[in-house]
């Protein structure tokens with residue numbers, strides 16, 4: 001009995017030892033690497049956006065390749081590209097299936113954007129509107145949007161979009177979710193806005209920079225470390241996002257408040273100061289623009305300070321035309337509300353100061369007089385010279401005539417002398 005008790009005690013202790021020390025170790029050993037799929041948007045005849053000779057499918061591919069190369073410098077990650085040439089055109093379903101086949105923990109779809117109005121600029125991400133897919137997408141979205149903002153890009157937010165079947169609007173997000181793959185669609189910037197052109201139009205190195213930015217965001221999200229890069233994100237605090245129990249719907253209504261009031265008008269300097277009040281009860285106001293022609297054309301959109309509802313706006317006014325000042329405010333879903341119109345009647349053009357004019361006239365007079373006297377001096381000098389030359393020439397001519405006469409008279413005398421002989 002005693003021996004049995006000992007044996008069972010030893011077995012128990014062994015069991016505890018196994019559970020406490022060996023199994024977690026074995027688990028860690030068996031822990032598979034993170035698997036991510038990068039999907040360069042478009043391909044083949046499906047070029048994506050084209051602007052000023054820049055073709056989206058090619059740009060997406062450069063970003064994807066740089067992102068893969070950078071991610072592979074981290075430990076514990078396997079990276080796949082859905083395709084690595086510009087000629088392959090996969091359907092959205094094929095891309096989703098590729099990610100599911102690889103057992104991807106996340107698929108990152110890489111894109112560049114363009115707007116119909118050519119007025120929008122900045123980066124944004126699109127995520128699933130559903131449960132855990134939303135939560136994970138939003139967590140990663142926060143990390144990448146923060147790094148895009150630090151990089152200098154305008155932050156257009158982390159958004160969902162729903163189609164008329166109450167499903168995720170973007171096919172790649174919908175198809176991936178159906179196969180259980182977390183997916184996010186990254187729109188790095190707008191090709192057709194001068195503000196964003198600074199971030200891509202100077203060479204491929206800028207696109208590769210996006211690849212590295214994206215890779216760092218992925219490494220943070222999965223708490224990876226890299227000996228090669230000397231970075232360690234194992235303790236990086238990944239944002240915690242609650243899993244929503246309902247569909248997270250986009251804001252389909254335009255901003256609720258858009259109102260301007262003229263605070264002051266400096267007629268001489270032609271500067272008007274307005275108070276702009278703007279609010280969107282469902283989402284955020286992203287930009288505002290000012291029109292002087294009643295809302296037909298707008299100047300470059302300006303960022304509206306996040307979370308504010310009132311803003312002081314300085315507007316430079318052109319002279320000699322009646323103005324209809326209107327503000328337009330844009331929400332995160334690019335829905336626009338125009339404000340009331342403030343009419344300002346034509347302001348005078350620049351008045352020329354009489355004193356300054358007199359002064360200018362004097363300066364001109366002085367320099368003119370100076371120029372005239374210099375000119376006449378020169379003329380006098382020249383004519384005197386000319387006179388001297390004339391005298392010399394006349395002298396020479398007289399001398400020569402005299403010589404000819406002497407010679408002629410000599411010859412004549414000689415001839416006469418001979419005749420007498």
Ligand SMILES: [Zn+2]
Pocket residue numbers: 041042048049056110111112
């Ligand atoms: Zn695209």
